[in-house]
Structures are given as structure tokens and as C-alpha cells.
Amino acid sequence: MTQSARLHADGLTRCPWPGDDPLYLAYHDTEWGIPEYDDRALFEKLILDGFQAGLSWITILRKRDNFRLAFDDFNPEKIARYGDRKIHALMNDAGIVRNRAKIEGAVASAKSYLAIMEQGPGFSDLLWDFMDGRPKVNRFKTTATVPASTPLSIKISKELASRGFKFVGPTIVYAFMQATGMVNDHLVTCHCHETCSRQTRKPRHATT
Numbered sequence: 001m002t003q004s005a006r007l008h009a010d011g012l013t014r015c016p017w018p019g020d021d022p023l024y025l026a027y028h029d030t031e032w033g034i035p036e037y038d039d040r041a042l043f044e045k046l047i048l049d050g051f052q053a054g055l056s057w058i059t060i061l062r063k064r065d066n067f068r069l070a071f072d073d074f075n076p077e078k079i080a081r082y083g084d085r086k087i088h089a090l091m092n093d094a095g096i097v098r099n100r101a102k103i104e105g106a107v108a109s110a111k112s113y114l115a116i117m118e119q120g121p122g123f124s125d126l127l128w129d130f131m132d133g134r135p136k137v138n139r140f141k142t143t144a145t146v147p148a149s150t151p152l153s154i155k156i157s158k159e160l161a162s163r164g165f166k167f168v169g170p171t172i173v174y175a176f177m178q179a180t181g182m183v184n185d186h187l188v189t190c191h192c193h194e195t196c197s198r199q200t201r202k203p204r205h206a207t208t
Helices: 022-030 039-052 057-070 084-091 100-119 123-129 151-162 170-179 191-198
Strands: none
Touching: 022 057, 039 057, 039 100, 039 123, 039 170, 084 100, 100 123, 151 170
16 A cells, blocks of 8 residues: 655654554664664674564564574574574574574574674675665655665675575565665655665774
């Protein structure tokens, strides 16, 4: 359904997708679309987006703290060492999405992440080099005009898959790009569009 930005009771106009859920609104206002350059934060988001496959993001967002606890705060060194016993424990953890393929995919992706960090170029640099280090600012007026994937998300998807990452199809990758500010897909009349548009250059030193 075509939806335009929506005026809320606090006087701010926002993208329509958070609805009135306080958690979703906070995520929209303070996280989604803000350029992220931290290697570990990008890794966490990619793993969570993989778990979102077939589900809504709010489902994952409501479980995010549980995921962080269950997955050792998304420490890739620890996740890469998960064996059958840990995977079995995760499959019995009602606080997360209990899907064996996704859990095993997270382990495989952690190993791929570590290889990139050890051999280069680094996870953040790998991703942001596709953007020449700066976000693409779009100016969509309705949700109907926002794509589910793009030629660039297809390209990044293929690169990640070739390096061993799992659950990194073009649609998942584009959602990841939107959330981490690689593209600014806040509707142009949303109050966050301008805020995110100001953050268009990679920091001199990204944390790792």
C-alpha cells in the first residue's frame, strides 16, 4: 500500500512504517538510516537482518536484547567457535528466533567476518567502499517508490555470499543498507531525512 510520511502527536513527521509503537518510533528516530561505520555494529546488524528473513523487523527488535545476551553480545570471535552444544542451547532459547539454519548461518558469517578483519580490507571498509565512503541520499515521497533491492544491493549480496556469509540475499542486504545509513531512505518529508543527510562523510577513524 502506498503511504506517505505521517504527522505524529509530538509535531514531527515520520516515515509511516513505525506506526505508534514506542520502541519502533525510537528505533526510527535514533538508529535507522544513521550512517554506521563500526565493524562490530555492522556485523551485529547483518546477523540480525538474517534472522529477520521471513519475519518483521519489529519482531527482531523486540528480541534484540535477548539476541545480544544469547550471542555473547555478537562477539564474532566467540560466535565463530560455537559448536553443537551451544547451537542446541540456542535452539532451546525462547527469547530468540529458534531457526537452526539461521543460527548456523550466524556461525558461518562470524568466521567470514574474522577472515575479512584478519586478511583485509576490514568489514566496514569492504561495505563502504561500495559507496565510495559516503551514503546515497534518496528523495522518496511514498513507501511505494522505495525499492526492495537495487543493482548495488545485488552486487554487495554476491560479494558477501562469495566470502561465506549466509542469509545475505539482495533484499536482506538492501534492508541492511537502509538501516545502517548506506542509503538514506527516510521519506523526504520525514524529519529524519535532513538529519541523516547531514551525516554524509565517513569519520576519519571508524571504531573496530
